[in-house]
Structures are given as structure tokens and as C-alpha cells.
Amino acid sequence: MSRRALVRRPSPRLADGLLTHIDRVPVDLDLAQRQWEAYVAALQAEGWETIEVPPAPDCPDSVFVEDTVVMYADLAVITRPGADERRAEVTGTEQVLRDLGYRIAHIEAPGTLDGGDVLKHDGTVWVGLGGRTNQAGVDQLAAHLAPLGARVVGVPLTKALHLKSAVTALPDGTVVGWADVVDDPTVWTSFLAVPEEPGSHVVLLDEATVLMSSAAPRTRALYEDRGLRVVAVDVTEFEKLEGCVTCLSVRLRD
Ligand code: CIR
Numbered sequence: 669m670s671r672r673a674l675v676r677r678p679s680p681r682l683a684d685g686l687l688t689h690i691d692r693v694p695v696d697l698d699l700a701q702r703q704w705e706a707y708v709a710a711l712q713a714e715g716w717e718t719i720e721v722p723p724a725p726d727c728p729d730s731v732f733v734e735d736t737v738v739m740y741a742d743l744a745v746i747t748r749p750g751a752d753e754r755r756a757e758v759t760g761t762e763q764v765l766r767d768l769g770y771r772i773a774h775i776e777a778p779g780t781l782d783g784g785d786v787l788k789h790d791g792t793v794w795v796g797l798g799g800r801t802n803q804a805g806v807d808q809l810a811a812h813l814a815p816l817g818a819r820v821v822g823v824p825l826t827k828a829l830h831l832k833s834a835v836t837a838l839p840d841g842t843v844v845g846w847a848d849v850v851d852d853p854t855v856w857t858s859f860l861a862v863p864e865e866p867g868s869h870v871v872l873l874d875e876a877t878v879l880m881s882s883a884a885p886r887t888r889a890l891y892e893d894r895g896l897r898v899v900a901v902d903v904t905e906f907e908k909l910e911g912c913v914t915c916l917s918v919r920l921r922d
Contacts, residue, residue, distance in 0.1 A: 670717070670920075670921075670922075671716045671717065671919070671920075671921065672716065672719055673711050673718050673719070673918060673919045674719050674720075674721050674733055674737075674764065674765075674920065675708050675711070675718050675720055675721070675733060675916065675917050676720065676723065676724070676760070676761075677701075677704060677720065677723050678697070678704050678731040679723065679724060679729075679730050681726065681728040682728055682731060682905075683695040683697065683909075685911075686729055686751055686753060686754070686909075686910075687909065687910060688799060689910060690910060692908075693908050695905050699905050700731075700905035700906065703905055703906065704916070706901055707903065707916055707917075710879060710899050710901050711873075711879070713899075714874070714879075715874075716873070719764060719920075721733055721736075721760045721761050721764050722763075723760075724756065724760055727753075727754065728753075729751075729753070729911075731911070731915075731916060732784070732909075732915040732916065733761060733917065734783045734784050734832075734915045734917065734918055735747065735749055735754065735800075735830075735915065736749070736761040736783060737758070737761050737762075737765065737918055738783050738793075738809060739918060739920055739921075740793070740812075740816055741816050741922055742770055743771045743772075743773060743812065743813070744765040744770040744772050745774070745813075746758050746761065746762045747775050747781045747783055747805075748774070748775040748776065748777065748779055748805065749780065749781075749782050749800065750781070750782055750801060750802070751800065754782075761918075770920075770922075775805050775808050775809065776808065778804050779802065779807070779808045780801060780805045781800075781802075781806070781808070781809060782800040782801055784800070784832050785797075785798065785825070785830045785831045786809070786831070786832075787832055787835065787837060787843075788818075789837045789841050790841060791817060791818055792818070793809070793813060793818050793819065793821065794822075794823050794831065794856075795809060795823065795831065796822075796823055796824075796828075796831025796834070797822045797824060797825055798826060798828070798830070798831070799825075799829065800829070806820065806822045821855070824852055825851060827848070827849040827851060829910050830915075832912075832914045832915075833910065833912065834846060834849045834850050834851075834868065835856075835859075835868060836868060836869055836914060838860075838870065838878065838891070839875045842859075842860050843858060843859050843860070844859075844860045844861075844867070844868050844870065844887075845862065846862060846864075846865040846867070849865075862887040862890065863886045864884035864885075866880070866884040866887075866907065867880065867881070867884030867886070867888070869881060869912040869913050869914050870891075870913070870914075871914055871919070872919075876895070877896065877897045877898070878896055878898055879899045879900075880898060881900065881901065881902075881912065882900040882901060883903075883907065901913065903916070
């Protein structure tokens with residue numbers, strides 16, 4: 669199985685990105701660029717080939733490429749982002765995935781769905797129903813993924829921007845989250861509350877390795893105690909825009 673990941677370099681307008689739950693603080697563009705390069709280098713060092721989606725300099729949030737597509741096996745479901753300001757971002761992602769040979773489907777109006785709301789593990793796809801993703805979006809995703817055997821489950825999301833701002837999953841399926849922003853942890857049979865908010869975001873690099881923010885050292889230790897290897901990166905400039913490690917890439921596994 670090849671391991672490839674889409675990434676998209678930051679827009680020069682990154683500092684104008686949308687904010688919903690936090691106040692705007694100055695963003696250091698040069699530092700953001702360096703952090704992005706280090707993030708990409710970390711993926712590559714772990715054996716992931718990175719593929720750049722053409723930059724979208726006019727779209728401040730375009731670096732958060734995760735929101736533009738949901739991958740499932742050989743199918744790319746191009747999203748219809750919940751924020752109008754982000755709708756133009758999907759074009760570049762679709763073109764790259766088409767050129768790579770993936771089958772393409774679309775979320776269409778009145779549906780909205782952001783990739784950051786979609787958490788997949790072992791055939792189950794949880795989708796946060798919050799400010800960005802609506803029921804029509806979830807229903808359309810379920811229809812696209814049903815032939816592939818996926819079970820799509822809508823979950824309430826009122827306290828975080830995206831589902832994956834609140835929870836992600838470890839390789840063994842344990843869902844990890846920052847309890848303050850998780851509406852209903854009983855959705856998951858195995859839920860682990862982590863001690864730091866940025867610790868709830870992990871990108872699975874392989875069955876024993878996770879990528880996470882270096883802003884959560886206690887959570888890192890907790891994961892290491894569970895036998896995981898942790899790769900940590902600085903993503904402070906993206907965290908200022910409500911982004912995290914998951915939003916900055918889309919893993920392709922076929
Ligand atoms: C937004 O509000 O859309 C961006 N400022 C942050 C998007 C982060 N993406 C994600 O959590 N998947």
C-alpha cells in the first residue's frame with residue numbers, strides 16, 4: 669500500500685483565516701511557513717510521499733486542506749465547506765485527486781460538510797453535526813460511502829469548530845478528546861480524556877506512530893506509556909487560526 673498525503677502551502681493571507689471560538693492574535697507568516705515545511709518534512713521522514721495541491725493564495729484558510737475532501741478507499745468525496753469563504757478551495761483538491769486516478773463524488777447544495785468533521789476508524793465514519801456540516805451533508809456522505817461498506821454516524825457537535833477539533837482516534841480505536849468540548853463521549857465505546865487540548869489531535873502515521881502538536885507534552889507521555897511512538901511538531905501559528913495537525917494533510921491509502 670502506498671502512503672501518500674496531500675498538503676497545501678499556506679496562503680500569504682493566512683492571518684485573515686476564519687475564527688469562530690477564539691480571539692484573533694497576530695500570526696507570524698514566516699514562522700507559519702517554516703512550521704508548514706517542518707510538518708511536511710515530518711511526514712516525509714516517516715515514509716509518506718507528499719503531494720502538493722496547487723496553492724490558493726486568495727483563500728486564507730487553504731492550508732487546512734483536510735476540509736476539502738473525504739477519502740474512502742478509491743473514492744474522493746469533494747466537500748462543500750460550511751463557510752462560504754472556503755468554497756473555492758475544493759477545486760484544486762479535486763483536480764489533483766482526479767489526476768491521481770481517484771473516483772470523484774461531490775457533496776452538493778443544500779448539503780455542507782467539512783473534512784475536519786469526519787473521523788474514520790475501521791469501517792465506521794463519525795461526522796460532527798455542528799457549525800460547518802449539516803444533516804444533508806451527512807446523508808450525502810452516507811450514500812456515497814454505503815457501497816464501500818462504511819457505516820456513517822452523525823454526532824452532535826456544539827462546542828468545537830470541527831469534530832476532529834474535539835476528538836481523534838489512536839491506532840487501536842481509542843477515541844481521544846478534550847472533554848470540555850466533547851458533547852457526548854458515550855458515542856464511543858472507548859473514550860480517553862486527555863490532559864491538554866492540543867493533545868486530542870493525532871494523525872496516524874502507521875499502526876504504532878502518531879503525529880501530534882508539541883504543545884501537549886503530558887498527553888505525549890500518556891501516548892508513549894501506551895506503547896505509541898510520537899512525532900511532535902510545532903503548529904502554533906495554525907492553532908491561532910483554530911487549525912491543528914490533522915487539518916494540514918489528507919492521507920491517501922490506496
Ligand atoms: C476555519 O475556520 O475554517 C479555519 N480557520 C480552521 C480550519 C481548521 N480545520 C480543521 O479543523 N479541519
